[in-house]
Structures are given as C-alpha cells and as structure tokens.
Amino acid sequence: MRPLLAVDGLTKHFPVRGGLLNRTQAMVQAVDDVSFTVEAGETLGIVGESGCGKSTTARLLMHQVPLDRGTIAFDGKAIGSREALSRRDLHRQMQMVFQDSYASLNPRLPVSMSIAFGPLAHGLAKPAALARAMDLLEAVGLDPLLFANRYPHELSGGQRQRINVARALALEPRLVILDEAVSALDKSIEAQVLNLLVDLKQRLDLTYIFISHDLNVVRFISDRVMVMYLGKIVEYGPVDRIYRAPRHPYTKALLLAMPSMDPRRRTQEAPLSGDPPNPINPPSGCRFRTRCPFAEAVCADVPPALTADDGGRAVACHMLSPGSGHSRA
C-alpha cells in the first residue's frame, strides 16, 4: 500500500549570519537527511529535545520554509515539483496545530470567523463556510450558540486549542500535524484535548503526525514513533517496541531520564550529563557520540546509517551494525 506521506532525504540547513559584512558564519544543521513514511490512518509520533529538528521537520512538510534537499510526496504526488500538488492543494490535504493557542488565532476575529477563514479563502460561500464552522465547534465539544461569537481572549487555553483544532479541520484535511499541541495545557485539560484528538481521528479518518517533547503523551497517542537527535533520526519504529526495548543509546537514556512516578524507586543517577550540543557545527560522525557512554573512534569518523530490522524498526548506531568497526558490534 502506498503511504499517505513519503519523505525522503529531507534536509534543511539555516545560515547563521553575522560580523561586519553579514556573511554566513556557520550553518545550523536543523534537519539532515531525514526519511520516513506515514501510513494513512496511523499516528506517527516525533520526539526529541530542543534543537533536534522536530519542529523544523513539521515546517518543511507544510512548506512554510523552503527545503534544501529531499522530496516529499503526499499520496504519491510530489510536493513542490511542477506537475505535482500545488501549495493550495497541499494545504487542503495537510493542516497544522501549534503549541501557542493564542498566537495562532486572529485576536480581532470571532472564533467562528477564524474557523471559516480557510474554507472562505478556498472559495466556499460565506453561509456554507459559517455553517461548517458551527458544525466544527460542535465537533470539538464547544456549544456553537455560546462560543461562535466569542473572541480568542474570552476563552481559556484549552478552549482556544479546541478552536485551533476546529480551524485545522475546516478544509477537511487528511493529515494533521500537531506540533506540541497539548504541551502548554494543564494536565486535566491536556487529557480532555487528547481524548478529543483520538475521537476526531476515528470519526474523520484522520492521520496524525504528533510532535512532542513529552514521552508519555507520545506513547499514549502514537502507533509508530521517530526519535530525533540534532537533526537526525536515531531510532524509528512501532511505539511498543521502542518504549519496551529501546535499542539506540540515546533512546534508552531519554526513557531512563523520565521521572519514575514511584518514590520508592527514584532515579539515582542521571543517564546523560550535559546539555544537548548546539546544532551549529554538530559533532562529526554520530552526532550523539559526545554524550554517548559507548562512543569509540569509528563513531567520530563515520555517521551511522539508519538500518531497519524485520520488525519495522530502524536504528542508527554502529553498535548494532555488524562489521562497523565498533567493538560491541
């Protein structure tokens, strides 16, 4: 079966300018040779720490920033090339919800108009667009009679995020990218919005890309998960296999770093020391090697390739590829 989204070799380096002549002084390797697929109907989780490239990946998928290299195909059609899907068509198929619920809404528009804005821009008549907005308010659990004419500042964070979900769904997209969409919400509200997302996915046959730094939330909502570190995929596969038996040393450390929830079994030692390095001039070879307890010479020389096993999991680590030259391989 053809995947709904196929991404191959996605790369984005941002120049860092400075100095007297504003020359390019360095490159931020935000996303480097990232390839993955998203099947129709699944939820792909993307996890990683700050600077790992998860949000840049989302922005590249939405064509909010131009990509340097790589291809993106939606339902078999390349995005960006001439004969392919235009940006207008793309935005009908793919929509995004952001972390900051307030910044994503026009403060001068009543929320029903914010929801109807996309359909209006795509040529739907105003009464029909507003009717769709009312239906969507209902669908995200807000009474249209009470909420349609309110302004963003009159709503709570959880209510605003429901509006953003409704707005993202207004063009009836097939894929929704949720970039830290529940991260700013309180736990009790986060649970409500997560329930809503699970319900909507079933009712509307949606596919999600769910980006978060919260490992618990990603485990809860995702079918497959992709772990990123400094612009690279380090491990990628079915959520249960990765959480039960992580194989990349970074994935292991990330899971061990989660607070234990059991005061009788507290974390005695932090699995990693230091902060994630700056994505400007990342380490050579394996980018994790500067924090990896098992790093050897080969890790500095050769970037490890992402190698798949038969269970649908792929890992980029020299220790797991026989013949790599690592003593543990």
Place this chain on the structure above:
Amino acid sequence: MAPVVSVKDLRVRFTTPDAVVSAVNGISFDLKAGRVLGILGESGSGKSVTLRALIGLLPPRHSRVEGHIAVAGHNVTKMSDAELREVRGTKIAMIFQEPMTALDPVFTIGEQIAETIVRHEGVSRDAAYRRALELLEMVQIPSAARRLKAYPHEMSGGMRQRAMIALALSCRPAVLLADEPTTALDVTVQIQIIVLLRQLQQELGMAVVFVTHDVGVAAEVADRIAVMYAGRFVETGPTDSVIRSPSHPYTAGLLASTVLGAAHGQRLEAIPGAPPDMTSLPPGCSFAPRCRFADPRCRHDLPGEYPLAADRAVRCLRVAEGEIAVTSPR
C-alpha cells in the same frame, strides 16, 4: 524539633481595578529541617503565589497577605524591607523556572555569587570568590574556574540553572523555595537537576518547598505532597501514599489524566470542565462544579481539612464521612 517553616491560615488577595483575585485561601503547614514538601497544582492554583508570600516577594501595593508565616523563627509577614533583605539569602532563598529572572545579565556568575557572599557575610572579596568557586564545583559545573568568569548568556540552559542554584545556596539558607526549577529544561537535563537538588538538600540538610505541576517530578523529590486547587490544599500526605492511593477526587482525577500507564489510544479519564474563576470562587468546595461525587452540601459548605490515617488529610466532606472512596488509578 521545631519546624523551620510554619504557615498558619495564609491568605493572599490581589486587587486590580476590576476585581479581587483570591489566589491563596487559607493554607497551613509546618516543615521541619531536612524535609521536602512538594506542592502539586495546575496553573492558577496559587502554588507560586504561596512561595512568593513565604519569601516576601509579593508587591505590597497590589496584594494583601494575611495569616502567619514564620521562617527560621522570623515572622515574614511583619518584617520591613530592610529586615527582609537580611533574611533572604541567609535564612531563605528561592530558585525559579527561568534562571534569567534571578541572574543579572551584565555581571559574570562569579561576581554575582561573590557580591552576595560579601553583602551577607562581610568577608573579603578574595574569600568570597573562593567560596563562589567551591559553590560552582558543588553544583557540578564542569571547568568551574573558567565558568566563574562567564556571563549568563554564555551558558547553556542546564548550566544556568546550576549557576542559579549555586547563587541561591551561597549563604547557606535553612530553607530553599523551588518554583518549577526543572520545567523549562529538556528531559535529560531535568533529571540531572533533580538528582543534584536532592543530593544538595540531603548534604546541606535544608528544608525545601518544591512547587511543580508534574506528578513525576514531585515523586522524585518530595517527602510529602500537598495537592493544591483554587488556593487551598485539598490533600496532603506522604508522597508514596498520596500517589498510590489518592483520596481527594481532584487528586485521583489529576493522576488519572496523566497518561502514564494509560492503555494506548484508550480514552483518558479526564476531569470535566475547567478550574474556577479566582475572582468569584463558588461558596462551597471549589472543586464541586467538576466533581462527579458532589452533592448539594458540597456546593454550600466549605469542607475543612479532615485528618485521615497514616499522616494524611483531605479537604472533602464526602471522603471524610466515608461516603465515597476514590479508586486508585494504578
């Protein structure tokens, strides 16, 4: 042993031209030296305001603090600004979520720590710099001697957090107030700071009040937990027993809505509704409008703090009368 922090019926109100916000509505607790109290609550529950009241950081013109706060024998609510400045740093210190609220961007880390030590202890600048170096080593900043000369913007987030902890501990406070100090950090850095704080707390025998919205973080650091809702402690008790068998419906709901251990893709047991408007709290239990166990009395009578077995207390009429038992989520 006498408690090093003693709070009796603390109330904090903020007055704005339009309304009066009742942020803290009657909190009492005692904390002994060497113990860690975790205050767990969501945004607007009053947990940070409670901390600021303890160290006298609330703006006097816009806030009204009532009740009794004693820290290391000093009555904080009755002190002048000059007296407060003397107590801050030596008896009580605070660390924040965002280290740049505590660090001055135009001075090096070493200058800031040394200045604090000179100001409070009257030692020479050389001696103060030597202490500053020891402190940076104590918070495990690599190449500490070089970092002494670094400005805050030259450090990573985790290092800045360590520098702020060093600054807070520079005059050996008896009480450390921690306001979500790990919330803005990446998960691999967060656990480093948690382990460090726990280690320092034990070595120095400090009392710590640790405010967080994250049950996991509270489980890692706190001996006791106080769950805060709408400016009141709704449940208090030893961390282990509160997390394993919550008794207040809000605590149970909060634990059930943390997705840890929830079956994949299943519905979470979310608490319906939203926290109350702090400018017009309901007359009875503040949680009653969202509580599935609430009966008419809950909506009229404010529940007291009822003691339970095993050093626990709960602010719920129905639990106290044995009419409901909230089931444990795990």
